[in-house]
Amino acid sequence: MKTNKIMDDIRSTISPEMKLQMELSVAIANRIYEILEARGLSQKDFAKLMGKTETEVSRWLSGTHNMTLSTLCKIAAALDAEVVKVADYELEPSIA
Numbered sequence: 001m002k003t004n005k006i007m008d009d010i011r012s013t014i015s016p017e018m019k020l021q022m023e024l025s026v027a028i029a030n031r032i033y034e035i036l037e038a039r040g041l042s043q044k045d046f047a048k049l050m051g052k053t054e055t056e057v058s059r060w061l062s063g064t065h066n067m068t069l070s071t072l073c074k075i076a077a078a079l080d081a082e083v084v085k086v087a088d089y090e091l092e093p094s095i096a
Contacts, residue, residue, distance in 0.1 A: 026063035028072070028084060033061065035081045049078050 014022075036046055047057040059065045060075075067075075076083045 021066070022064075025065065025067075028067065029061045029063040031083055032075065032079075035079050035083070039079070046079075050074065 032046075036043070041049070043057055043061065044054055047054045050057065060067060060071075072083055
């Protein structure tokens, strides 16, 4: 695989915390995409459901946006699906 020295240098300076944050953000975005796909919803439908602009939803789904816990809860409620799972914690049946 061809690598770029500049990008490799940048990646090597990322803290473990930042790397974990990036990985979790992408995982959450991927989970939301899975839910949307399973429900047959487009990004545009999701934006309408959330009362947000498509641009804001696009930022959320980019995997680079740092969503608040409040936003994650609103998304889970709007989609009636678990977006983030915490070990050893049970959600109400309608959201699980």
